Amino acid sequence: MVGKPGLDGHDRGARIIARAFRDAGFEVVYSGLHQTPEEIVQAAIQEDVDMIGLSSLAGAHMYLFPRVVELLRENGADDVVVCGGGIFPEEDVPRLKKAGIKEIFTPGTPLPEIVNWVEENVRPRS
Amino acid sequence: MFKKQSLKKIQEDNKRWQELFREFTSKATERLKRFSTVSDRPIKNLYTPLDIEDVDYTRDIGFPAQYPFTRGVQTSMYRGRLWTMRMFAGLGSARDTNRRFHLLVNEGQTGLSTAFDMPTLMGYDTDSPKARGECGRCGVAIDTVKDMEILFEGLPIDRITTSMTINPPAAVIWAMYIAMAENRGINRRLIGGTIQNDMLKEFIAQKTFMCPPKPSMRLITDTIEFGTKEVPKWNPISISGYHIREAGSTAVQELAFTLADGIAYVEGGLERGLDVDSFAPRLSFFFNSHLDFFEEIAKFRAARRMWARIMEERFGAKDPRSLWLRFHTQTAGCSLTAQQPYNNIIRTALEALAAVLGGTQSLHTNSLDEVLALPTEEAATIALRTQQIIAEESGVANTIDPLGGSYFLERLTGDMEEEAFEYIKKIDDMGGMVAAIEKNYPQLEIADAAYKYQMQIDSGEKTVVGVNKYATEEAIPVEILEIEQELEEKQIQWTAEVKSSRDNKKVQESLQELGEAAQRDENLMYPILEAVKACATEQEICDVFRDVFGVYRDPGVY
Numbered sequence: 001m002v003g004k005p006g007l008d009g010h011d012r013g014a015r016i017i018a019r020a021f022r023d024a025g026f027e028v029v030y031s032g033l034h035q036t037p038e039e040i041v042q043a044a045i046q047e048d049v050d051m052i053g054l055s056s057l058a059g060a061h062m063y064l065f066p067r068v069v070e071l072l073r074e075n076g077a078d079d080v081v082v083c084g085g086g087i088f089p090e091e092d093v094p095r096l097k098k099a100g101i102k103e104i105f106t107p108g109t110p111l112p113e114i115v116n117w118v119e120e121n122v123r124p125r126s
Numbered sequence: 127m128f129k130k131q132s133l134k135k136i137q138e139d140n141k142r143w144q145e146l147f148r149e150f151t152s153k154a155t156e157r158l159k160r161f162s163t164v165s166d167r168p169i170k171n172l173y174t175p176l177d178i179e180d181v182d183y184t185r186d187i188g189f190p191a192q193y194p195f196t197r198g199v200q201t202s203m204y205r206g207r208l209w210t211m212r213m214f215a216g217l218g219s220a221r222d223t224n225r226r227f228h229l230l231v232n233e234g235q236t237g238l239s240t241a242f243d244m245p246t247l248m249g250y251d252t253d254s255p256k257a258r259g260e261c262g263r264c265g266v267a268i269d270t271v272k273d274m275e276i277l278f279e280g281l282p283i284d285r286i287t288t289s290m291t292i293n294p295p296a297a298v299i300w301a302m303y304i305a306m307a308e309n310r311g312i313n314r315r316l317i318g319g320t321i322q323n324d325m326l327k328e329f330i331a332q333k334t335f336m337c338p339p340k341p342s343m344r345l346i347t348d349t350i351e352f353g354t355k356e357v358p359k360w361n362p363i364s365i366s367g368y369h370i371r372e373a374g375s376t377a378v379q380e381l382a383f384t385l386a387d388g389i390a391y392v393e394g395g396l397e398r399g400l401d402v403d404s405f406a407p408r409l410s411f412f413f414n415s416h417l418d419f420f421e422e423i424a425k426f427r428a429a430r431r432m433w434a435r436i437m438e439e440r441f442g443a444k445d446p447r448s449l450w451l452r453f454h455t456q457t458a459g460c461s462l463t464a465q466q467p468y469n470n471i472i473r474t475a476l477e478a479l480a481a482v483l484g485g486t487q488s489l490h491t492n493s494l495d496e497v498l499a500l501p502t503e504e505a506a507t508i509a510l511r512t513q514q515i516i517a518e519e520s521g522v523a524n525t526i527d528p529l530g531g532s533y534f535l536e537r538l539t540g541d542m543e544e545e546a547f548e549y550i551k552k553i554d555d556m557g558g559m560v561a562a563i564e565k566n567y568p569q570l571e572i573a574d575a576a577y578k579y580q581m582q583i584d585s586g587e588k589t590v591v592g593v594n595k596y597a598t599e600e601a602i603p604v605e606i607l608e609i610e611q612e613l614e615e616k617q618i619q620w621t622a623e624v625k626s627s628r629d630n631k632k633v634q635e636s637l638q639e640l641g642e643a644a645q646r647d648e649n650l651m652y653p654i655l656e657a658v659k660a661c662a663t664e665q666e667i668c669d670v671f672r673d674v675f676g677v678y679r680d681p682g683v684y
Contacts, residue, residue: 011333011680012373089606
C-alpha cells in the first residue's frame, strides 16, 4: 500500500512509486491524498496488505509516520512493514527508524533500488 | 521575413551543409544518440531562416506592448521598471513570518509573497484533528484576522503589493487581508496584490481541496466579480501552471492546461453576466521556470501570444489590457536536488535568467535548501541576490526581448503554441476543463509524463548532476531551519484566547447569514467579510462551505 498521510498534496512521488510497483508485478493499493493515520491503518488492515510505503514532503512526518506504526501495533498488525519516502532533514532519519519505520528513501533514489529492497526485505504476512 | 530568392539559396546551402555534417559525424560521432529537452522534445542540430519561413513579423512577433505581445506586455519592459522581486516566505507563527518579511524588504525585495501552512491552505484551524503535526511546517499558520494583523504589522501595504498563495479558502484569507487593511485605515480600493485562487489547477496538480469543482468555480467567480467592483488594484486570481509543472508535466502541458484553465475562468465570468473587458485585465498568471533554457523562454513567449489570440478571437475582448498575459514566475523546485545542495544556486540562476529573458513581471527564486526544508535567512538572501545580479550586473535587462528573432527560439515558440492549441482543442471537445478534470484527463496526462521522466533519469538518459552523474559519497552539510515543536500548542492557545474575547453571538449570526447566502445565488464575499471582521476562524467559515457545497475527495488515480 502506498499511503499519503496528512494534508500534504505533493503526490508526484507517491503516484510514481505506485506505478513502479504495479509495473514490477505487485498488487498496489494507493490511499489517495489527505488521509489521517487512522484511515491509512484501517484501509491497510481491510486490504490485508504486507507493507505500507508512506510519503511526506511537507514536514509533518515526525508525527504522522510513528503514529501509523503505533496504530498498527494497537491493531495487532505490527508485522506490516512500514517504509517512508520524501523529504526529511538528515537527523530525523534515525529517529524515524527508531520509531519503527524500517527504511527511509530520500530524493534521488532510483526506482529499481526501492523495488529490490522490498523484494529482499518484505515477506507475505502469514 | 525573408525574400524568396534568399530562401532558395539558403535551402541549397543548408542541404549541402547537412551532408557535410553527416559526413563529419559519421567519423566523429555525436555525444548523444538523441538530443532533446527536459520535456523530451527532439532538438535539431541547426536552425536557419528555413525554420521560420512561415513566420510573419507583424502577425506573429510584433512590438512590445503591441498585439500579439510576443515580445512583452509593457512598452519599455525592464528599461522602465525591473520585474518585482517577490520572494515567497512563510514559516511558523505570524510573528516569525512578519520578521522574515521585514528582513526581505530591508534587503531590497520589492513585493511580498505569503506561504501558508497546510491546515490554513486546506481551510482547517490549527486545533483541528486533521491538522495534527502540521502547524507552521510549510508556511505560516493563520486562524483569524488577528493573525493577519500580526503578519503584516509595520509593513507598508499601501505601497507594496502582497501575493498570497491560497486556493480553496482564498476568499476567506483575502477577506482577512482586506479587513486588516481597513483596520489600519487603508481603503480597499488602494491595496494591491494577488490571491492565487485557482482551483482548477488544484484538482489537476497541487491538490489542496475543499469543495467539488462546480461550487469551487462559483466561489472564484464571486471573488472576480467582487474584485472588479470593490478592489480594482487586486488580481483576484493567478492562473497557475507552476504546480502543473511541479507535478511532472511537460512544458507544453503546463502551457496548454494553464491557458485552458484561464478559458474556463473567463467563461465563468461571462456566464455571471460580466463584460469581458471589465474583469479580464485583472486576470494574472503564474508559470514555472525549469532548467531547459530555450524551451522555457519559448514557453513564456508562446503563452503571451496565445492568450492575446484567445482573448481577441474567442472572447472578443477590446481593451488591450484584456489581451495582456501578465505573469509571475517561480524557479522549478522540482529541479533542485538534496544531493550537493549548493549546485541549486546555479540551477536557480539559470532558471531565473530564462524567466527574465521570457519577460516575467515578477519572480521568486528558490533557495538552495528548499529541497530539504523551509529556507534559512542566509539561503533566502542568496536567492534574492541572484535576481539582483541578473537585473543589475548581467546586462540582459538593457534591451527588450533580446532573443527575439533567433531562428531556434522563434521556431520553438511556434511549435509549442501549435501543440498547446491542440491540447486546448481536445479539452474543448471534452466539454471544457471542468469536464476534463472530472474525467481525470489532465491528471493522467501529467502522471504519464512524470513517470516517463523518472524512467529517463533512472536509465541515465537524462542527467541530474550530483544524482545520477558526478555523484559524491559525502553529503554537503547545510544548515536547516527548524520549526519549534511547541508552536502548535501556542497557536491553539492563542486562537482559543481570540475566540473567548470575541462576540460569539455576532460570529454565529454572520455564519448563519453566510450559509443562507451560499444557498442563494449571492456574492459570498460580502458575508465572508462580515464573518472575518467578527473574528470567525478560517475553519468556521470553510465548514459552512463544506456543509452547503460538499467535500471533494482525491480520486487517487495513478
